[in-house]
Amino acid sequence: MQKQSKAAMLEKKAKKQQATREIGICLLLFLLLIAMAYGANNRIEVSEYTYRTNALSVSFNQFRIVQLSDLHSKMFQDQNADLLREVRVLEPDVIVLTGDFVDGATHTNVDNTLIFMQQIREIAPCYYVSGNHEYYLDKAVREGFENRIADYGIQVLNNETVQLASDTGQTLSLIGLDDLSLQANILKTLSDEAPDDFKILLAHEPQYFSDFYADAGVDIVFCGHAHGGQWRIPFLNQGLFAPDQGLFPKFTGGEYQEGDTTMYLNRGLGNSAFPLHLFNHPEITCVTLQTVADSSV
Ligand SMILES: [Fe+2]
Secondary structure: OHHHHHHHHHHHHHHHHHHHHHHHHHHHHHHHHHHHHHHHHHOOEEEEEEEEEOOOOHHHOOOEEEEEOOOOOOOOHHHHHHHHHHHHHOOOOEEEEEOOOOOOOOOOOHHHHHHHHHHHOOOOOEEEEOOOOHHHOOHHHHHHHHHHHHHOOOEEOOOEEEEEEOOOOOEEEEEEOOHHHOOOOHHHHHHHHOOOOOEEEEOOOHHHHHHHHOOOOOOEEEEOOOHHHOEEEOOOOEEOEEOOOEEOOOOOOEEEEEOOEEEEEOOOOOOOOOOOOEOOOOEEEEEEEEEOOOOOO
């Protein structure tokens, strides 16, 4: 009887130790997940690309375009100091801002975005197009926001084309498409009427790449909106979900080619209703133009 009771006690002790081990492992995994999630949502990555072309004056050689997108009013630590430093180090000639800088779904904070817009403008000339989230704001709030950033010196492109000039005065055309006009024929008209043969398009949503942007005859497109597919599958370069594309979307982040058009799709800086990115860091895109003298590109 005494032996049985001792065996039972030993078994009980072993079970308790096992349970303690399992709780410890779960806790460690949970902490690891928290650390990964924190890193995935706060450690900024820079994706650098070289775009080689013989269609531009050599004066655009090494012209650097930095793209930021989908901030969703996120404030990185210390008033965005890390983010601004990363951009500054890239020494951009221009900065393009491709929409959803406010969040109209869960955490609207226009003031956070305005603080950022005022600071980013100090680094280089900035060009902005709206995303769908700017349109979730009341009309008066959206217009007030656009007026304020215009006051800071950011050029708001609502279906407009401007010319970017190199140091020696050669130009290329930069077209900015308002988010509500993504599918409309207005892009073809803007492209046809652009004053330069070489055209760069800013448009928030990437799912129109093949059917609209490439068809319009632009050379480069900068997009955002897909947030990298929220959670990315390591080693497969595949995101899980993107708005307007659903599960396992085609366009989530990186460089895409359709005919003569190249799209750079930025994974964004902040989150919206889907609050957590995994294996998917906030991203800055930097494209350096490299001009070549002949067609052997
Ligand atoms: Fe968006």
